[in-house]
Amino acid sequence: MGDHxxxxxxxxxHLLLEQPFLRLPFELLRKNFHGARYEVERDGTxxxxxxxxxxxxxxxxxxxxxxxxxxxxxxxxxxxxVKRKLTSFADEEARLYRHEAARVSHLGELYGMHSVDDVKxxxxxxxxxxxxxxxxxxxxxxxxxxxxxxQERGIEDLVDVETFEQMSRVRGSLLKGSxxxxxxxxxxxxxxxxxxxxxxxxxxxxxxxxxxxLVRPYTPAKLTEAIKHAQRFLHPYRETxxxxxxxxxxxxxxxxxxxxxxxxxxxLYSPKRWEILADIFTTxxxxxxxxxxxxxxxxxxSSGLSALKTPACHxxxxxxxxxPSHSTSLALAATVCPICSTELNELARNVPYxxxxxxxVEHDLLLLxxxxxxxxxxxxxxxxxxxxxxxxxxxxRTGDVFEPHELKKVFIT
Amino acid sequence: MAMLQxxxxxKKLTQSAQLSNALGHVDNIxxxxxxxxxxxxxxxxxxxxxxxxxxxxxPTREGLEGVNEHLRNVHRAQTKYNKALTAAFExxxxxxxxxxxxxxxxxxxxxxxINRAIAMHLLREGQxxxxxxxxxxxxxxxxxxxxxxxxxxxxxxxxxxxxxxxRSPTPTDxxxxxxxxxxxxxxxxxxxxxxMYSILSSLKAHDLFPAIDWAHENAAxxxxxxxxxxxxxxxxxxxxxxxxxxxxxxxDSSANGRxxxxxxxQRNFSRFRHRHLRExxxxxxxxxxxxxxxxxxxxxxxxxxxxxxxxxxxxxxxxCSLLGLSAExxxxxxxxxxxxxxxxxxxxxxxxxxxxxxxxxEQELAFETPLPKSMIYHSIFVCPVSKEQTTDANPPMMxxxxxVLARESLQRMxxxxxxxxxxxxxxxxxxxxxxIIL
Numbered sequence: 001m002g003d004h005x006x007x008x009x010x011x012x013x014h015l016l017l018e019q020p021f022l023r024l025p026f027e028l029l030r031k032n033f034h035g036a037r038y039e040v041e042r043d044g045t046x047x048x049x050x051x052x053x054x055x056x057x058x059x060x061x062x063x064x065x066x067x068x069x070x071x072x073x074x075x076x077x078x079x080x081x082v083k084r085k086l087t088s089f090a091d092e093e094a095r096l097y098r099h100e101a102a103r104v105s106h107l108g109e110l111y112g113m114h115s116v117d118d119v120k121x122x123x124x125x126x127x128x129x130x131x132x133x134x135x136x137x138x139x140x141x142x143x144x145x146x147x148x149x150x151q152e153r154g155i156e157d158l159v160d161v162e163t164f165e166q167m168s169r170v171r172g173s174l175l176k177g178s179x180x181x182x183x184x185x186x187x188x189x190x191x192x193x194x195x196x197x198x199x200x201x202x203x204x205x206x207x208x209x210x211x212x213x214l215v216r217p218y219t220p221a222k223l224t225e226a227i228k229h230a231q232r233f234l235h236p237y238r239e240t241x242x243x244x245x246x247x248x249x250x251x252x253x254x255x256x257x258x259x260x261x262x263x264x265x266x267x268l269y270s271p272k273r274w275e276i277l278a279d280i281f282t283t284x285x286x287x288x289x290x291x292x293x294x295x296x297x298x299x300x301x302s303s304g305l306s307a308l309k310t311p312a313c314h315x316x317x318x319x320x321x322x323x324p325s326h327s328t329s330l331a332l333a334a335t336v337c338p339i340c341s342t343e344l345n346e347l348a349r350n351v352p353y354x355x356x357x358x359x360x361v362e363h364d365l366l367l368l369x370x371x372x373x374x375x376x377x378x379x380x381x382x383x384x385x386x387x388x389x390x391x392x393x394x395x396x397r398t399g400d401v402f403e404p405h406e407l408k409k410v411f412i413t
Numbered sequence: 414m415a416m417l418q419x420x421x422x423x424k425k426l427t428q429s430a431q432l433s434n435a436l437g438h439v440d441n442i443x444x445x446x447x448x449x450x451x452x453x454x455x456x457x458x459x460x461x462x463x464x465x466x467x468x469x470x471x472p473t474r475e476g477l478e479g480v481n482e483h484l485r486n487v488h489r490a491q492t493k494y495n496k497a498l499t500a501a502f503e504x505x506x507x508x509x510x511x512x513x514x515x516x517x518x519x520x521x522x523x524x525x526x527i528n529r530a531i532a533m534h535l536l537r538e539g540q541x542x543x544x545x546x547x548x549x550x551x552x553x554x555x556x557x558x559x560x561x562x563x564x565x566x567x568x569x570x571x572x573x574x575x576x577x578x579x580r581s582p583t584p585t586d587x588x589x590x591x592x593x594x595x596x597x598x599x600x601x602x603x604x605x606x607x608x609m610y611s612i613l614s615s616l617k618a619h620d621l622f623p624a625i626d627w628a629h630e631n632a633a634x635x636x637x638x639x640x641x642x643x644x645x646x647x648x649x650x651x652x653x654x655x656x657x658x659x660x661x662x663x664x665d666s667s668a669n670g671r672x673x674x675x676x677x678x679q680r681n682f683s684r685f686r687h688r689h690l691r692e693x694x695x696x697x698x699x700x701x702x703x704x705x706x707x708x709x710x711x712x713x714x715x716x717x718x719x720x721x722x723x724x725x726x727x728x729x730x731x732x733c734s735l736l737g738l739s740a741e742x743x744x745x746x747x748x749x750x751x752x753x754x755x756x757x758x759x760x761x762x763x764x765x766x767x768x769x770x771x772x773x774x775e776q777e778l779a780f781e782t783p784l785p786k787s788m789i790y791h792s793i794f795v796c797p798v799s800k801e802q803t804t805d806a807n808p809p810m811m812x813x814x815x816x817v818l819a820r821e822s823l824q825r826m827x828x829x830x831x832x833x834x835x836x837x838x839x840x841x842x843x844x845x846x847x848x849i850i851l
Contacts, residue, residue, distance in 0.1 A: 006753075007785035012415060012504060013756040017513070019502045022419075026498060030491060036432055037484050044477045047442075051473055055466035061459065068462055072450040079446060083439045090433040097427045104423050108416040116753065116785050129748045133531060137547070140524070145547035152540060292513055297748070298520035299513060301527070302773070303758045304751025307782035310791040311804040336734055337790030338743030343533045347526040350519050355778040356802055360793040361851055367811060372850045385641050387688040396639060410849070411815045413797045413836050 007115045017300060018107055021131070023290040024160055025100040029093065031289075035189035036089040043082045047075055102157035131158050136297040138164035141171075167285050174278040177271075179206045182281055194288060202284045204241055205277055207233040211248055212268055218255040226252070302351055305344060309353040313339040365410035368402055370395050373410050415501040422497035430490035435483035442476040445469060508760040519773040532599060534744040536606050537733070548599050609732050616725045619661065621650045624728055634735055642724075642731050644685045644692075649720050651678050651696060655703075656717070671703055746788065754782035777802070792851040798822035798835060803851075810846045814839040817849070 054071045057063040063071075106127065113121045130153045137146035143165055150159045173181040186195060186203045195202060211234060214226035230248055238245045251268055259265040267273075286293060339348045362375025372395060379393040386394050391404040449469045453462045504510055520527060528551045535544035608627075615623045628635060628643035635642055655674035658665040667673060682693050695714065702709035730740040739746075761772065761780045772778070794803045796819030803809045807821045816836045818826075823846060826832045833840045 006783035007787075010756070013506075013509065014752060015416070015502070016504075016509065016755050016759065017752060019513075022498060022501075026491075026495065030495075033432070033484075033487055033491060037488075040435075040480055040484060044480065048474060048477060051466070051470060055463070055470060058459070058466050059463045065453070065457060065459070065462060068466070069450060069454060072446060072453070076443060076446045076450065079439065079443045083436065083443065086432060086436055086439060090431065090436070093432050101423060101427065104416060104420050108420055111416060116749070117787065125749045125752075126745060128752070129745050132748060133534075136527075136531070140528075140551075142547060142550040145543055145550050148543045148546055149535075149540070152543060293515045294518045294521065296513075297527070298518050299515070299755070300748045300751035302519045302751070303754045303782075304747035304749070306758075306773075306778055307750045307754035307784055308747060308788065308790070310793060311802055312791045315805050336737065336739035338739050338741070338746040340790075341739040341743045342737055343530040343743045344747060347520070347523055347530060350523065351773050352775050352778045353802075354784075355781050356793050356795055357781060357800070358793075359795045360789050362792065365851070367847075367849055371848065373811075382639050385639060385688070387690060399637070408811075409815050410811060410817060411836070412794070412817055 007117050009110065009113060009115060009121070011110055014110065015107060017296050020290060020292050020296070021158075022100065022103050022107070024163065025096045025103065027289045028163065029096045029100070031189070031191075032089055032092050032096065036086060038189050039085050039089075040082060043078055047078060050075055099157050099160075106158060127153070127155060127158070130155055132295075132297040132300060134159040134161070136295040138168075139295050141168050143168060163289070167282065170285075171278050171281060174281060175274055177274055179209055179277075182206055182277070185281075185285075191288070195284065198284075198287060200284050200287075201241070202280055204234075204237050204244075205280055208244060208248065209273060209277060212251065212273070215251050216256055216269065223252065301347070305339065305348040306351040307354050308337070309339050309348050309351060310337075311353055313337065313345070313353070314349060359412055361412055365412060366393075367408040367410050368393070368395050368400070369406050370398050370400055372397060419497055419501040422494055426490050426494045430487040432483075432487060434486075435480045438476050438479035438483070441479075442473055445472050445476065506756075506760070508763045509756060511763060514759060514762045517771050517773070530744050533602065533738075534742050536599065536602050537738070537742055539606060539610050541603055541607065544599070544603065605736060609729070612732075613725055613729065616721060616728065619653065619721060621646050621653070621724075624724070625650065627732075628728075631735060635731060638731070638734060640727075640731050641689065642727055644689050645724055645727065647681050647685070648692065648696065649717070649724055651682075652715055652717060652720070655715070660717075671700070675700070750784055750788055753784060757782045794819075794851050796822050798826075808848050809851055811849045812839070813841040813845045820848070 050071060054063070054068055058068050106124075109120075109124055113124070115121070116125075130149065134146045134150050134155070137143075137149065138159075138161065143161070146159070146164070147161055150156050150161060170181045170185050183203070183206050186192060186206065192203070207229075211226055211229050214222050214229055230245075234245050234248055247264065247268065251265060254262060254265045256269045259269050283293065285291075292299075338344055362378060364376035365373045366376055366379060367373045374396055378396065382396055383393050388394060388401060392401055393404070393407065394401045446469070449465050452465050456462070456465075528547075532544055532548055532551070535541075535547060612623045612627055615621075625643065625646045628646055632643055651674050653661050654663075654669055654677055655671060657670040661669070663669045668676065678693075678696070682696075685693065695711065699706065699709065699711040699714065702711055706712055706715050733740045757780050758772070765772075794809045794817065795801065796803060796809075798818055799822045801807065801819060801821075803819050807819050809817050810820050810823050811817050812823075812832075812834050814834050814837050816834050818835075823832065823843070826835070827843050830843050831840060832843065
């Protein structure tokens with residue numbers, strides 16, 4: 001049956017889902033480093049130049065003693081600022097190292113197991129499910145549940161509550177109609193550079209929305225401000241976003257109360273744009289941090305539901321569908337199939353059932369007059385449990401009792 | 414062993430590349446500046462000022478250079494680790510290369526069903542606190558600010574079904590209890606599972622009575638399922654009493670030990686007389702060997718080292734089955750099966766890439782996804798002639814000779830109402846073949 005083959009762990013393939021799991025702390029480490037370097041370079045250059053200027057003017061006798069001391073004081077406080085910032089970058093780095101190490105060692109544990117039937121594997125796989133759940137909860141914005149689940153299971157280092165909370169804060173502010181936090185995120189440290197590298201239109205879209213909001217009140221003062229804003233922030237994009245920039249100019253001629261006549265302008269004034277912006281932000285954020293665009297739980301579930309699903313799981317046949325006692329279960333101790341169980345039954349309707357090249361049925365099948373076939377071992381065990389007379393059998397589903405001569409052997413080829 | 418190698422690489426990274434290493438240089442610069450300031454302030458003459466400032470230039474520049482040098486180190490180490498990280502996930506099979514398949518997500522349209530599965534999972538795992546937080550977060554609230562995405566993923570009022578009604582296979586019943594608010598339903602589920610956990614914790618403490626009471630209350634359903642849980646529990650209670658105070662740690666009284674066991678048997682076993690006569694006889698016979706059980710043929714029955722764990726496992730299974738739920742969390746099994754089957758799915762998707770095939774539009778997967786035996790729950794019959802799995806529309810048919818084919822194959826072979834079995838010399842007529850349920 002190749003069963004041994006199926007339960008053996010293929011480590012590399014088993015970790016297909018896990019790349020983002022190790023990627024995220026590392027991408028954050030990189031981001032953290034770039035942030036630190038940006039600060040150090042900026043302040044370092046400033047110190048170097050200030051020191052040089054101070055020295056030159058002191059030597060030339062152009063600056064007073066007082067000026068020199070003042071400038072030294074500002075250099076000292078600037079340098080203390082560098083220290084403060086660098087310390088907090090270093091703390092973040094330590095936290096991310098801890099996360100990465102915890103994750104590598106969690107994945108490494110898998111190598112200590114040989115098959116999915118290993119008891120240690122179950123604990124490992126449960127931790128993986130909890131990770132996937134926390135990821136899903138965070139992506140859906142259920143931050144409190146995510147935090148609680150991570151805490152109760154002691155997997156804080158294996159999940160990314162902080163990152164997603166920060167993301168949902170920015171997202172939330174966009175949905176409330178404010179671009180400030182999203183713009184700050186876009187322009188912080190070297191995010192701007194990274195966004196340009198990936199051809200992101202997020203910043204443009206945010207600036208565009210700012211512009212729309214300036215036009216919306218349609219007062220002369222605001223319109224002037226809007227034009228200034230456009231010159232400064234939209235004009236530079238005229239090559240890449242020509243159509244939008246042109247539309248922006250057109251918008252000046254269309255006050256919101258008359259926009260219903262022009263679908264294109266009506267759309268620009270629509271509050272729906274905030275949702276679009278929030279989605280652009282989420283996509284951009286996830287791409288930047290190498291996060292997959294859909295929750296990993298979705299991926300695990302769609303492939304898992306399909307692999308487990310059989311034609312019997314949604315059978316209209318009252319007999320072969322899952323009743324409390326399961327009709328076509330292979331196992332002697334009839335447990336409910338996970339796909340037939342309430343939790344997943346409806347969800348599994350949306351995926352194909354598994355493909356099998358071989359039959360998987362019980363050994364020594366016997367057909368009862370009810371039209372149902374069971375393995376001899378199951379029938380014997382059930383007869384014994386029910387206290388039947390020697391040779392008699394009882395249908396596991398219908399409860400009918402039959403004499404030995406009523407049974408027929410079934411041959412499965 | 415990619416992960417073990419990566420572990421080494423990570424150690425190298427964390428040991429060598431630390432931003433905090435640059436702090437020493439920063440401190441130096443602060444000291445240089447502070448000392449210079451003091452010197453200039455104390456001397457208070459232009460000459461010292463110029464001299465100190467000029468002398469300050471190089472050490473400061475060197476200090477800053479030192480900071481940068483450290484940063485460059487960190488950067489180099491990160492680049493190296495980046496390579497190691499990529500290599501660790503580089504699949505040997507070229508059909509598994511490339512990013513995870515995210516462009517078609519069959520789960521995306523059903524956040525409510527997923528949320529329901531999660532809520533039930535949390536309840537069955539006994540995480541009642543998380544479950545109630547989750548339900549209140551996922552419930553549609555009166556917040557106008559909620560995003561569209563979040564609104565989509567909120568539970569509608571009827572997503573948690575009443576757990577006490579046994580599930581029926583028709584999809585219509587999902588709408589039947591639409592009027593029951595979700596909180597009540599999840600409360601009912603929570604009550605059920607917290608009962609289960611309290612009974613389980615008693616079992617762990619070798620107190621069988623709560624479990625026996627439960628089994629007794631549900632005796633009819635359990636018997637219909639072919640479960641003899643109640644008898645197993647009572648039997649264990651008898652054995653446990655029989656072992657006496659040294660083993661069971663219960664007070665040494667007439668209600669314990671051999672007399673206690675006998676008394677218990679007299680009061681309880683009569684209701685099992687019909688179904689379990691032989692076992693009850695065995696237990697009574699064992700009384701004869703009481704002084705020397707270890708050497709008697711009954712020692713196996715009286716070995717309780719695993720008995721409590723076994724009885725707890727079958728209790729959990731029966732408890733969940735009566736709720737129409739599987740004993741193991743379906744979410745757990747599905748996610749585990751999902752990671753086992755994912756390589757096959759990815760191989761397939763990589764092969765059909767660009768052909769615009771959505772794998773979920775077919776009724777059956779186009780590729781095999783082998784799962785361990787413990788994850789096969791139904792009988793699967795593959796017709797030996799057509800190599801197709803039997804379904805409701807194409808059920809298995811048994812020929813008079815006992816061989817089984819799918820109905821469509823049989824119809825194709827039948828001429829004038831008769832056919833010859835492809836596996837033995839027998840001939841038969843179509844009306845003698847019989848649809849069977851495997």
